[in-house]
Amino acid sequence: MKNTQILIVDDDPKIRTVLRRCLEGEGATVLEAGNKAETLAAVSAHPIDLITLDLDLGDDDGFDVARTVRNQSKVPIIMVTGKDDVIDRVVGLEIGADDYIIKPFHLREVVARIKSVLRRARNDGPPKPTFANGTTAWRFDDLVAVIDEMKLFDRDGALIELTSGEFKLLEVFLKRPKRVLSRDQLMDLIGSHSYTPLDRTIDNQIARLRKKIERNPAAPRLISTIRGIGYSFTCDVQVCKDQPLSNKAESALARSD
Incomplete structure (x- = not known):
């Protein structure tokens, strides 16, 4: 994290101190703020690379x-909260x-997440597969999906094996990011007409999909459960066209044909 300036926003000075010492140990320059006024003043006065923001x-x-x-800046923001509330998470995103x-x-988790966000912001992470010949690539959380080919590539460009049902479910989420979808809506969108209110098919499919795309399936961040309603794909999705394939993804795509 050398040459990185991080702003810690928290009204608890003890937490700010712990985070500051940790991040300074990683080579970062750390600023602190305890309220809105101090935060906005710091953002205006300094070239901040990332903000950790307590809610x-x-x-x-x-x-x-x-x-x-x-509204003032595109600086990356990592929200920190004591509440594991999915609605808060969706609103924040x-x-x-x-x-x-x-x-x-x-x-260690804080440091890992900060490094990951900084990597995405600076585009200096591992090479990501990109596509040509009119193919559309759907990028999310360092993964890339080629919907027309029903292919998904991991962070290193290797092919992730999905069943047709898992890929169809992923496609539904990619085309409707940050929307809350009920189980009925999901079943309709993936084309299942035999669904009943007590059917757990969609929950089982989501559990299988999480195992393949989540960094930690036990604590999913991409597909969030909205209690009593359904699910939401909370990740940003970027659609890219007409770019060259990486060699590793090109090979994986060719082998799968």
């Missing part, structure tokens, strides 16, 4: 702070947050 700032609303910062961390957290 509970006492008199200030973390969502409001994030919204104001996002809709505002423009780049990631979400639940308290209590492990410092």
Whole structure:
């Protein structure tokens, strides 16, 4: 994290101190803020590379702070909260947050997430497969899907094996990011007409898909469960066209034909 300037926003000075020492140990320059005014002043005065933002700032609303910062800057924001609330997570991502961390957290997880977000922001991560000849690539969380070919590639360009049902479900999510979809809607969209209210087919399919695309299927970040309603694909999706394939993805695509 050398040559990186990180702003820690938290109203608890003890947490700020712990995070600052950890990140400085990784080579980062760290600034601190305890409220909205201090945050906006820091963003205006310094070239911030990333913000960790606690949602509970006492008199200030973390969502409001994030919204104001996002209106002024594209600086990456990682939200930090003590509530494992899916709705809060969805709202945060809709505002423009780049990631979400639940308290209590492990410092190694914080460092890993910061490095991942910085890598995406700077486009200096592992090579990602890109496509040509009119093919459309759907990018999300360092993965790439080629819907026309029903192919999914991992962060290193290797092919991830999905069943036709799993890929159809992924396609539904990729085309409707950050929308809450009921089980009925999902079953209709993937073309299953034998669904009953007590059927667990969609839940089982989502569980299998999570095992293949989530970094940690036990704590999914891409496909969130909306209790009592259904599911939401909470990841940003980028659609790209007419770009050359990476060699590894080209080989994987050829072998699968």
